[in-house]
Amino acid sequence: MTDPIAGAPPPDVPRRRLGSTDSLLIGGAAVALTAAVGTALLWLGGYDSLAAGRAMLSGSLGGWDVFVSITLVRAVPLILTGLAVALAFRAGVWNIGAEGQLYAGAIAAVWVGLGGGGLPAPLLVPCVLVAAAAGGAAWALVPTLMRVRLGVGEVITTILMNFVGIHLAAYMVHGPLQESRGVFPQTDQIVAAARLPRLLPGTRLHIGFAIGIALVIVLAFVVRRTRFGFHLRAVGASPAAAAVSGRIDTSRVIVVSFLASGAIAGLAGGVEISGLTFALYENLSPGWGYTAIAVALLAGLSPGGVVVTGVFFGALQAGAGAMQRDAGIPAAWVGVVEALVILAVLALDRTRRVRREGGR
């Protein structure tokens, strides 16, 4: 069965379990390779690589408060979107649309959180998060239906939906949801009862982090231990084989995992609003939905691994801010580093495969 747009076969990416020798080896080597190439590029650009490294480390790991209030806080949306991408890729669904789904979730969350209806926090917070997940799932519904009903591959459609979502958020903060003063392109702050409590008092870390960890545990269980998880892995490995087996409804697996992936990405947007910013504004996300692909790949699509790589990329983004401040290195370098990580994983996986197959 050819996919009319991408002709895309299921993602040909390594699946690795957290803590396996393989995951440690490939992950470590990919990070080392990225650091080497990144340093060389910075040096070529005429920057002081040493100062860059120092700023990167002090801005991400320089003390408990920096680590918790900056790095871990940055890691929350990356863990959630990383989970969304990992789940979709596991099921053979090319969801490149986490960015748009995140914005849809953020819009839904802020919409519920602004009104609130006078509900107390224990009721309102779940409402906000459910709205965010529903928003994300609704955003994923368009490409899902286009794939299962019309046979249009989801690679391009999810990317196109990202642009629609970003512009819709921009419209919201300039138009219907603009703050009551009407000055800045942002919404009013959501009511206090719609905000996530802090996880650690005295820091900026909110319980969104705990929500992420809880989701990791749930997803790891679902994927490894349930019937649906088995079907999901089967469809992800080979949709044709899964369909031929006659016992797996591939369409259903694709729809459920696609929508769940969208819901998790939407939740990322809701958690960010309700836990950190309390308002929606343009460019809420610096491309988390795309970084999520690097997060998921480096984790070998393992939910547990996503926590580790999410924190790693959180540190990277925190450090990039410090690099710009202290060493004058444009923060746009983060995009380059993400690309290098993905390419390093692909290259290392390839060499490993060649070695294994060489013994045949």
Next chain:
Amino acid sequence: MNEADIALFLDAAVRLGVPLSLAALGETVSERSGVINIGLEGSIIAGALGGALGALAFESAGLGVVAGAGAGLVVALVFAVFAIGMGADQIITGTAVTLGGLGLTGAIYQARFGATGTELSLPTLAAAPVPVLSNVPWVGSALFDQAPTAYFAYVLAPLVWLYLFRTAWGLELRAVGESPRAAQAAGVGVLRVRFFATLFGGVMAGIAGAHLSLAHAGTFSEGMSAGKGFIAIAVVVLGRWNPILVLAAGLLFGAASALQFFLQALGLDLPYQLFLALPYVLTLAALAGWVGRARAPAALALPWDPE
């Protein structure tokens, strides 16, 4: 709405459509060889910056286009090394290349011109009206009073068509995209053909990017490719992998992007941000409506291992 408004709309349609057509024509060739290059967006943004820097350095917009083509080629080379040379997953490689291209161009731009983004004053690609043709009523000035990159697109489409469907090389390339196994058995170097096709796509995307910065905007801004690479990939589908139809589909999508001017002239006051979302929505709608009738090359996105 009067004649001047229509002229404005048609002119904008072609100006916005040309980069889509150029990038899509390049992508048509690489997809016909079985390679889908999602990194096209990265080649376009590299072409835009390369074009701007080249035009500044050589004080010539023409040489800027050459520099843009080179920048697009370099980005496509990275994609080709991983996706073709190593047989890595094409979608993931392409995503990485796009991320890297957007990041690197942003970093270079900020390093060179500061984070605030000074307006660049570039030598721009001026419109060069074609005698006689540009005087044809209605469409003449829109089609034939454009930057030279537009004429390049018009000429490129039939040339690519001839190459694909009337030459032995084109037949080889299509064979590689339909059945690499059969092509290899017939003595065709599958990887060589795919490398060539992908690099060609990168050069065309680079020229498309240079058109954006030198002929359309007259400046460079971070992320100015704004998803045109992805729309171009959709344009290939809508043009059914046929260069002539692809050129037309690209211009049609330029018109969709230019609807902003048209609707504003009609006095319809849609919010600006929704106008910006329009091209993507229309692309989605077109894919939903048309795609069933098209058939992709059979080996599209499948890596090939010659052993």
